């Protein structure tokens with residue numbers, strides 16, 4: 001499949017990343033089928049896209065007509081066959097668990113056109129291993145967006161052991177057409193480039209607080225105001241989702257060893273379902289429109 005042949009896209013998963021990627025593709029003019037396993041998940045994703053498009057219009061980053069037209073290009077769906085049976089590219093953004101993703105690819109393989117490209121938004125998992133559950137490993141690669149996709153410029157285009165140049169070129173060109181900057185990642189290693197650096201930073205910040213060596217406010221002031229990151233590391237952890245960060249760390253720990261052991265503070269947050277902005281509470285409290293800065 002060449003980039004020029006891509007018109008229709010399915011995005012699997014309507015969570016933070018799935019709905020964000022759907023929005024980006026719809027703004028770029030593509031018809032997008034956004035699929036999740038329950039009506040309520042798809043409805044939430046759709047509402048989030050609508051909120052975000054209206055926000056972009058309010059902030060003059062789109063006209064209201066452009067925002068409305070983008071929303072019209074989104075079809076929310078639960079039925080997987082309907083979602084993928086006539087698309088050119090499937091972008092998968094389901095939870096960051098190898099077994100869940102493998103099950104999804106096995107199901108999608110049955111219904112997607114033979115020439116469709118499969119692109120995974122995995123944050124860390126092996127592209128090669130995922131591609132091998134399909135019958136099209138050469139038409140498979142990573143397409144890793146950053147949160148929030150509509151605001152973040154970078155897309156990692158990751159080569160698995162079997163990805164063809166044609167597939168990588170098509171997905172790189174698609175990312176450019178989404179008005180993003182693709183970076184080709186040649187080695188399929190856990191966390192690729194960005195998360196290999198960023199997730200251990202968030203973990204190390206948590207270890208500092210866990211060991212009572214610093215407070216959240218002190219750590220976040222340092223990362224934000226001294227290291228020049230746009231957010232403090234705990235704010236960032238809340239932004240990407242503490243569950244997502246933990247899943248990435250668990251995989252890096254399993255494959256790369258002890259330096260990547262997840263901090264118990266992060267595990268506690270996930271056990272208590274304090275996942276960050278998406279649940280209203282994480283290291284910070286986002287409920288009632290307010291954000292309490294922890295001491």
Ligand code: 3HC
Pocket residue numbers: 051052053055056122123145146147148150151152195198230231236239240244245
């Ligand atoms: N859609 C539309 N508008 C949005 C939005 C969205 N998704 N998210 C935020 N906004 C709006 C806000 O509501 C706010 O509007 P308001 O002022 O009217 O209330 C406005 O945008 C804020 O915009 P600003 O540009 O003023 O805000 P910032 O300068 O703080 O930028 C940011 C926000 C772009 C999120 C910036 O803080 C940032 O870049 N943070 C770092 C994010 C990052 O590093 N992400 C990558 C994490 S790693 C990852 O995702 C990988 C994964 O695999 C783990």
